[in-house]
Amino acid sequence: MRNGTLIVADLSAGYPRRPVIENLTLPAIAAGTVTALIGPNAAGKSTLLAALAGLVRAHGTVRLDGEDLMRLPLAARAALVGFMPQALPQGVALSVLESVVAAFEASPPEGLAGDPARRALAVLDRLGIADLALEMLDRLSGGQRQMVSLAQALVREPQLLLLDEPTSALDLRHQVTVMAAVRALASEGRSVIVVLHDLNLAARWADRVVVLDHGRVAAVGTPVEALTPEILAAVWGVAARVTPSPDGAPHVVVEGALRRPTPG
Template identity: 60%
Template sequence: MEAGVLRVRDLSTGYRNRDVVRGLSLPDLAAGQTLSLLGPNAAGKSTLLRALAGLQPARGSIELGGTELIGLPLAEHARRVTYMPQTLPQRVALTVLEAVIGALRATPPEGIEHGTDAITRRAVEVLERIGIAHLAMEGLDHLSGGQRQLASLAQALVRRPRVLLLDEPTSALDLNYQLRVMQLVREAAREWGMTVIMVLHDLALAARWSDRIVLLSHGTVAAAGNPVEALTPDVLARVYNVRARVETCSRGTLQILVDDVFTAPDKEDT
């Protein structure tokens, strides 16, 4: 396998002896590429992300650059793969800077100096890049929901992992920060050679910022490809049960316009 390629094959995972994701395979992803996972609620998106992060048992294969990740100790898995959940834990008595430094110390990536000054510089650089350096000394428990989400992103990015997993990274952000986060994630992926997989609900954001898109339905892949291939009216009808148009704006960006929903007698929900 080419160095850095992420390959997911025949993956199954779930809870309490019930598979939520069943026999799922993803398109191979090279370093620097971004993939968005889309689909309705309960399609298995977050469950899949947690399995890729090594946070719950899974069957099948997750290979990164020829190394099988399933079965690795969690610490070794975490050196290669970083997971950003939807929300940070509540009532964490740390400042933003302390939290970012702590994330870097917990599983330090290869090549980083272990001295306090070097780690602090790297943490501050990430906060500046995200645009929240002014919050460095604020307590996490004093932040708004959007600010906490940006702090969580800083914790993920500071380690510059080989694979970055983001669960709804823009859900609590206003339009300005949504755009900034998506730009930052795309730039970081290409600059640092990271593979990024993110769960999104906003189809337009996914279409604009993703190299590949996978739509899930009931724990299986309903469609996969580049945005033009994956986001078609037929796919949206099957996956979301809606009547939609997919058009290209004057700048070449896909626009998804939902006109109606299918009623139960007309079309069964798939």
């Protein structure tokens, strides 16, 4: 796997007659790191992730290891970029193993040899869900479906991994399992960008936090730099305390909602 940096500059993205992100620039995202995208609802987090994956109309600069992703055909882009959506589609009549094999065969990367089924089983085993291989997707719990979706994103061994709320349907144990897997994937040289709503998960597991608000970057930095009472007040409209946890990561305690100014 190449160790490359992700460059995002002057990126605009959105939908017909509804721009969401305009001229957004991020600091360079190094390989081997986890970046958390956080922000209130409708901040542009999922749209930014979809734009990086090539799934919504966008223009600007997106380069990975010097490769201009914006100019690549979708299949070639998919070989470099793995995308995990918020939820798998319903009514898919496939087993877990078949769905992961199908994700691999949809755009098999060059240079990845071996039987796709064995590759899929290895990914399921790595995520601790090999026992689900023969289960049908429509019989899984929400948390199990999240784990299968992560396997589908990972099976092509992408250089850039984009995860949209991977912990949203998971209990505490599986949240830790997924985030530990995310850290391990980054340690292999991938760039990982993950949308999270839980600020303390972001603080605990991310190297860098990007706070989005109405399609703009409101703050960016280490968790200590980006998660401050002032930023929480300005972006989320809450009063909060931020204290260091035993491992040094900030811990956010929300104390209440702030009154919004009354238009005068």
